[in-house]
Amino acid sequence: MADKKQSPKENAAEKPGKTTISRRNFLKGVGTGTVAAAVAPTVLIGAEKAAEAQMGEAITSATIQLNINAKTYEVEVEPRTTLLTVLRDGIDTRGNHVDLTGAKLICDRGECGGCTVMVDGTSVYACMMLAIDAQGKQITTVEGLAEGDTLHPVQEAFIQHDALMCGFCTPGFVVSAASLLSENKKPTLEEIKMGLSGNTCRCGTYPFIFDAVKTAARKM
Ligand code: FES
Ligand code: FES
Structure with a gap:
């Protein structure tokens, strides 16, 4: 039987340069407490840094x-x-x-x-x-x-x-x-x-x- 077709989001997760953890797997991981512990802090810290960098580079005039x-x-x-x-x-x-x-x-x-x-x-x-x-x-x-x-x-x-x-x-x-x-x-x-x-x-x-x-x- 053919493999289940991947959703675009799952496909995207496998593209070079992107995280290899799909949204579905990430959510599954949160459920078990395993992936969440390893990934969530990185994601949050990364987002915070990106926001800081954006603020630092914002052109005010x-x-x-x-x-x-x-x-x-x-x-x-x-x-x-x-x-x-x-x-x-x-x-x-x-x-x-x-x-x-x-x-x-x-x-x-x-x-x-x-x-x-x-x-x-x-x-x-x-x-x-x-x-x-x-x-x-x-x-x-x-x-x-x-x-x-x-x-x-x-x-x-x-x-x-x-x-x-x-x-x-x-x-x-x-x-x-x-x-x-x-x-x-x-x-x-x-x-x-x-x-x-x-x-x-x-x-x-x-x-x-x-x-x-x-x-x-x-x-x-
Ligand atoms: S179109 Fe009304 S002030 Fe510019
Ligand atoms: S709005 Fe008064 S002349 Fe046009």
Whole structure:
């Protein structure tokens, strides 16, 4: 009769470099008090050492460089720091506040689009991107769209169409629209709606926003 088929776990226990004690045998051993005495302390001490080693090697902060609006910022960040936090509250290594507050912190969970920035030309939720992942990329915030005193055509069109009420969502919409128009010069209304679907306006200014994007597209 064929041997009983081994479970994947039992097979794994026999692979080179792994313990040769299967989970089943280990549990059997615990039952008799033999294997447990020999193996359990080793397992526990090993796990403890691994945890200690991990804690010892944990990175608590790092100094990184970010290219924002064609300017290099050197900032110290924790691994969990988002790009949005650096933009709004970051302090560079010379003690200067980054202070780019155009991207808004609203939902902080990738739902409203208020924090939209461009990363390598694509619109991104800055609240959902870690600052360390933005290294080596071109980050453009709403502050970086104008050229000197000349507004970006999308910004001009938003003013022309009065496409805002409270204005809290506006920077995110402007950046998303600029990103859309950089990829699609003549979007249809449906494409504009789709391109801006990641942004929410609680004041309901959508018709004016869509008109503004159509106007900007004509100017561009
Ligand atoms: S604050 Fe980032 S998506 Fe809402
Ligand atoms: S203008 Fe108020 S949330 Fe859009």
